[in-house]
Amino acid sequence: MRLRGDARDIYRAIRRRIEGEIKVERAKEFLKNIEPTSDKGEILRRQEYFKRAFSSVDEKLEEVIMKVRPIRFRREFLTDRVLIVSEEEVEEAEKLGLCLVSTEPVEGYDLVLSTIGYGIDVELKPHDIAPELYVKPLWENRDVLKALATLFPGGVSGKILESLAELEDVFKRLEAIEKLEERIREEEARLNRRIEERLEKFKLTLSGRELVEFIKSLKSGDIDLILSKFSTLNDEILEEIRKSEERISKEIGVDLEIFPREYPVEVPPEVIERLRETIEREVKLELYLKSREVLAEILPYLPRLKEEIEKAYELEFIIALKRFSKNFTFPRIEEGGIGFVEGRNIFIDNPQPISYFVGRAKGPFKGVKETNVVILTGANSGGKTSLLELMLQIVILAHMGLPVPAREAWVEVLDEVFFFKRKRTNYTAGAFETSLKSMVKSLKGKGRKLLLIDEFEVITEPGAAVKILAELLRIGLSKGFYIVVVSHLGEDLMKELPEARVDGIEAKGLDESLNLIVDRQPKFGVVGKSTPELILERLARKGRGEEREILMKVLRRLK
Template identity: 55%
Template sequence: MTLKLNPEAREVYRAIREEIRKRLVLEGSSPLLDKFEPTGDVGELLRRRNYLREHLPTISPEIGEYLSRVRPIRFRRDYLHDRVLLVDGEELEAAEKLALCDVSTNPEEVEGYPLVLSTVGYGFDVELSPAEVAPELYIMPLWENRETLRALAIIGKLTGRESVAVRILRELEPLREVMEKRAALDGLEELVAEKERELNEKISEKLERFSLTLSGKELLEFLNELKEGNYEAIFSHFGRMEDEILNLINRAEDELSERLGLSVELFSREEIYPLAVPPERVEALRAELERQLKVELYMRSREILERVRNYIPALRKELSRVHELDFLLAVRRFTEGFVFPEFGEGVGFVNGRHLFIGNPQPVSYTVGRALELEGTAGERVVILTGANSGGKTSLLELITQVSVLAHMGLPVPAEKAVVEPLDEIFFFRRKRSAYGAGAFETALRSFVRALKGEGRKLILIDEFEAITEPGAAVKIIGELLKVAHEKGFYVVIVSHLGEDLKKELPFARVDGVEAKGLDEKLNLIVDRQPKFGRLGRSTPELIVERLARKKRGKEREIFERVLGAFRDSGPD
């Protein structure tokens, strides 16, 4: 049963929703707020309260850091052009329905594909299923989202349960070698160019050292050998150098082979300095690497999927649950220091704090039998009077906030609270710019609509008399409040006509927000905690006193005379 809210009360609800929504980390968590729309259904409120009482204490504040690292893991259904599925005629239709890769019934048509998958004993034997034909479509999203899996593992630890992500991460490790080769393939040109540069530097150093080690005598002997045609001795000098250079080349190619995972022979043995690898040789190496890696990635993915396939449904549940954890964390942050209200008659709270005022003065208040506060007797109709800028409107807002939060099933900003499950909440905020007959008629019709019908209603009205004449306001408000009293509705109305209304409404309680005086800077001192059952001292006298003390000369004399009139007549 949805709680009915008039536009101003619904605006309070929207503000609360927005405050919670701002604390959410993940996209997709907001819809969970819809499940906490205000309701007057006691059973539903109890269910929400029990759910939050059970789960909020388990939500560690540190979870937020790891929730922010979680990203959706989407298992794509791509069409793979690097493979062909070879089937017999009976399987052709089923294979084509998979829509994962090319399909053929002719072995001669599959030549040239890096991967030939077959159900008839040619190439890699497979069954007609996405997991067999394209296991990478499951495994690669897991590999690419390892940061999400690691975050899920930590979130699981913080919430006291082992995440399935721990096991998936462990099973993914054998894929690391393939992915390192893949990364090397992406930078193949740079890798070969770097190795070419290193080799040329080392060969240059060796040649330079060789020329410097020949002494003058050795150089003469070398020239004599050359003159006498003793080429064997000459070649022995250069042969040793050539062997050293070939060893450098072999070692460089061995390093590349180990890095790339296949035998590499790139560098020339004839023109050994300077070395330069032809581009076509690099392209040929790239083609061979790509072919080999496609096969290796397929085989590793198939093996890993066999081990992690049963974990994927649990992983999906965990990914879905992070939105729930995100919502719970946002609620916990928003309601830090709040309490769950009890059920009772009316609305009441002890040391309630306005949600949208910085460092607010805590205020206790009650309407109905919600709380037994000194000076109250369970009155359902209350007239709130007193100082301007004393917080009367803010108190109406606070009553609305507490009521709306309670009907959402959430904790409320107070030390203690009692809220009756209601059917409707009406909050009539004063419209400062609305005056005249039109505004009066609109407001009056709205109040009457709030009073019609039956049910459990809370009606909050802020200074109705501001849009009509004081004399007429007493009569109108008096009759409206009598109707509310007769129907058992809860009403709090802010009015400066408290003394007149009390004479008309013996069943109503009149509370007062009092201005205590002036501070040393002549600012008003206002106690925002209403005095129950007491008419509030208005501020005009204090404002006149402040002006009398600030002014000089003739102006001061006039203000002191007006102030004397207040003191002669007593408080209003």
């Protein structure tokens, strides 16, 4: 369905309302799939889909969905490995762009992969040469996989998580290696504190002469006792060092002897770096080998994993649409015009429900004059423009296959919708010419069209406007177009075009705050009086002095 004139603005405003309900940015992309269409079959298909989806969706799952994000598999140049290939395989290997390529053995790399019997044998496939590029992103996004497993029990996410569990130990070791220096410094500080505490408890302060005299006075066996005290202290310090090394060894997964057996305990940075490089090389090899095994298990699941992520976003889209369309109803898609019962303008807070139609009289409108051209008249600020917007909202949402803000509604499938909204500007001859050209363009050709026109007459003289507008409406009527036009020229247009129906919105008076009391529900077949006398009365009652006297004279004359 093509939206013309200001109809596009209403459609964009509806989209913004829906987008405001969507809490996951990627889910907004699904709006592209439900743009207004003139394909009746597609509209009905969408309606059935959304009916089923709304009835089965659990809105409580939205918090889980918000944890889902795309899992991106990085393509990067890995400099920690070299691939040894035969001469004829070099070009094919270079296309992979994942690691250095050579035809000769190369030392100095953590991993030496080969297709010709040197190092670890691999095939010329990215997932064999660099399986970590697939496995690491999955490991880093385990929270995403857990969320997907909750949303889709029995899906591929749960199976991938089971396979990744085989890598838990090696990844924990890699994390520990990254923090190796930090952990060594922590244990180093702790050791020095413990040694200081023990030394403080063991004090022996003697001069050389005092020591000689002291030794002479000792009985047999006393010297052995003192030396044993020093030995005990040394054993306790060594035990503390061994415990620190055991803790770090357990985290790394390799038995280590790190700390010097002297006080103060201090490990040089270069020693830590050499240690880290040695251990990391071993763990990287283990990660590579295990990653190949795990990837062989999960590789078939990856296409379906992408589908699960998209399904999660679609689920969020459904939840947002359900929230947006609370208390809406799916319209009947049938010929005979556009109508709705207790429709509510979604751009107005707490709107008065309105029932209205153009075309065939159905349901509660039985007995009302049937016509494809309706002239809506009545009070200023009575809600005439809002009614046009409401009808357009219902038409657009219906053509998107969505529920509409009404208790009941029926919509004929249309090819084009035109909305000519009254502009808040000074009208000139140029404005009249532009508006007239737009109106004529909307009446060209054939097809199923809806034209919504807001006060065409304000851009030219009232006398001319009646004749011009009446003839334009007559042309549209002859072509079977549906037209709703807001106008203050209802009585004159009735004389020019008796086939049309004139409806009216009337003001009943002023409330205690001097605001207009308006029943925004149009009365069918009744010309709605404008409200100049009520406006004058309000201004007069608010006015003072001579201003009030002038307004009262004008009001008496009008009455």
